[in-house]
Amino acid sequence: MQVHISLSGENHMRISWITSDPTPAVVYYGTTPAGSNSLSANGSTNMYHYVLYTSGEIHDVVIGPLKPNTLYYYRFGPQTTSSPQFTFKTPPSQYPITFAVTGDLGQSEWTKSTLQHIAKSNYDILLLPGDLSYADTYQPLWDSFGHLVQPLASARPWMVTQGNHEIEKIPVIHGNAFTSYNVRWVMPYEESGSNSNLYYSFDVVGVHVIMLGSYTEFGPGSVQYSWLKADLGKVDRSKTPWLVVVVHAPWYNSNEAHQGEYESVGMKKVLEDLLYDARVDLVFAGHVHAYERFERVYKDQANECGPAYINVGDGGNREGLAKRYVFHELDCSQINRNDDKGPVLHIVMDRYINPKPTISAFREPSFGHGQFSVVNRSHALWTWQRNDDDAAAVASDMIWLKSLVSVSTCS
Secondary structure (H helix, E strand, O other), rough: OOEEEEEOOOOOOEEEEOOOOOOEEEEEEEEOOOOOOOOEEEOEOOOOEEEOEEEEEEEEEEEOOOOOEOOOOOOOOOOOOOOOEEEEOOOOOOEEEEEOOOOOOOHHHHHHHHHHHHHHOOOOOEEEEOOOOOOOOOOOHHHHHHHHHHHHHOOOOEEEEHHHOOOEOOOOOOOOOHHHHHHOOOOHHHHHHHOOOOOOEEEOOOEEEEOOOOOOOOOOOHHHHHHHHHHHOOOOOOOEEEEEEEOOOOOOEEEEEOOOOHHHHHHHHHHHHHHHHHHOOEEEEEEOEEEEEEEEEOOOOOOOOOOOOEOOOOOOOOOOOOEEEEEEOOOHHOOOOOOOOOOOOEEEEEEEOOOOOOOOEEEEOOEEEEEEEEEOOOOOEEEEOOOOOOOOOOOOOEEEEEEEHOOOHHH
């Protein structure tokens, strides 16, 4: 149950799943349905307790080396059982490569719509900038989220970072803020030299992706700051000309929602220079339940050598969109009714700050997801599709981006 996969170093994949009873942590896999027993790998089993909740057996197995752009068939042990067979496709080894990007998923009907739209697309890897299950300490919601995303998460690698809804610390009762997240969604932090599952990096087809933690220490003296500085220093832009950062709390945001929060303002103040000096191409964030794309920016000003900032905290969630509902009561004489009461009506308004900042290129309070398609070392296409549009090919926002290493004035 709750099968999901993630990248785990070069040409390797981590497979995670949960069982209600103790079973071996072993995966059998191959490149044909009949050959799904030809290779095998063993891993580890973990579980956790949260107040009165006890998780199932959580298994993690890293398999590989794997061939690029290849469909693999896999199932779980022991070998004598007829366990269900799953499939996944490895990312390609050369351009193009496509990332699906969505944040603040949750488990609403809008979540299902977002997942249906993503399923129709031909993506290779999903990036999720935090707020996964919206369990908020109620642990069975982690299990239902695992079931909900399994059809997609078992077939393509999902690379995630934590959001505020992953914080499940209860004073006196439960001390670890990220117990559930860290056990259920293990990312390749050790492979990237990080000592925390809350921030890490990985390479894939000319793209270096850095996943940051908004809700763990990030100040100049912190471990995350030192790791980020070292990680950026090791990036070889001849091998990975594209440099992408994913974080939960947005550094740029013209919506009234979540203005002035320390995780946004403080992190931007401390880390923006590092990203600018490294010529980061793109920063994805969540948290705000609306879509917004900014121009290339540095220090609140348009700058051709700064990152483009895109907020995609509109994947689903139960809290709704960042909108304002204005209620009005009309007099009965204004409508064709015989009673003495007018209806209570509401008008939906966006919560964006006006006038729109010049650095904000496009904004819309709708649920949806984005596609970041890297065509070659110099060009990539970003599209955002709202869930209101049924056709997967309909893009509400679209822009071609150039990698900063291909811009002579920014090298």
